[in-house]
Amino acid sequence: MAEAGIDYAAVFRAIPGMVAVLTPELRFVDASEEFLRSSGRTRESLVGRRLFEVFPDNPGDPAPTGTRNLGASLERVLATGERDTMALQRYDVESAERPGEWEERYWSPVNAPVLGPDGQVVLLLHRVEEVTALIKARSGPQDSHARVLEAELYTRARELQQVNERLREAHAREREVALALQDVMLPAPGPVGHHRAAVRYRPAVGSLNVCGDWYDLVDLPGDRIGVAVGDVVGHGLHAAGVMGLLRSALSAASRVADGPAQALEVLGLYARSVEGAENTTAVQTCVDxxxxxxxxxxxxHLPPALLHADGTVEFLDRATDPPLGARPEHVARPQATTAFGEGDTLVLYTDGLIERRREDIDAGLARLAASLGRHRTADPEDLADALLLELLPAGGTSDDTALVIVRL
Structure with a gap:
């Protein structure tokens, strides 16, 4: 019983619809009364068992693809943390009373994640709309009409599945091209003087989520370097192309500008002429x-982190202005300077590293600071690997991650 006196288990079981709760391993945790009634199962026969043990494919008929499509949908939800709505599916469901006998069913599923405090999927909600009765009305003179309707709906469902498959193939090809483009535009950096640096780029999970994150390191006159990261709004080939334009422009501007603020001012003016560059975020630093x-x-952009040798973390947030193109008129951007000590570490990153849905940004920053403190003695390469391992969900995220680490 919850503290407020609400029995949420009882509320869930009384939901007037077919809903089941699954673990990430696709084992049943619970099911609504309507799910049990419509599927012909008892709660005892479900809880603790895997979904596809209870509802396997019909070995005698490969035509129904509902079970296979459902498995793919659930894997997408686990990988992305996003809800997935499926087209109407045909299933063959084995009779609980007569094992070996299969009943033709038509279900329209929606699968949704339940996220934990760390942003990872801890449970899956599997909701099903039962439409078999609408398709297979078998009484008297309606039988002929029902059969026609059944055939029509099944044909439409198959057509939708084929369209979805073609879209996924097209998106997969686009993702491959965009990743290749990003790989060309984000090469491993050469040496930055005699200083140690590490960079990482992790693409988003899913064929639709190639984004526009970038990083850049440049040598500057004297014993100085420029370090930058940025994030273009949007996904796909266009975002990757905009990313390439803005990265090149900021890299050039940082070599001739009088400080990071002026470099970002130049980039902001240039971004006004680039379609899709509005609301891009970026941070430019100069290490002297x-x-x-x-x-x-x-x-x-999110504040760079300065990891001091004693393990404390300082977030550089005293010179933050709106994203590129967010102001209608040109305004000089702010700039701030802070001192660093021998052995300190500068960390720049994009939002894929720390942001999680339905979580305050401060929680992500706190996770980053704690991880940096634990690994403060690691060299840049090892630190980069440790941050990705600890901060990125095991299944990846729905946003790209760019990371730059420089030992000062």
């Missing part, structure tokens, strides 16, 4: 070993 200072400016 002669003065042991770090100068930075942010266009709506």
């Amino acid at each position: 070993w002669d003065t042991h200072t770090l100068t930075y400016s942010s266009a709506g």
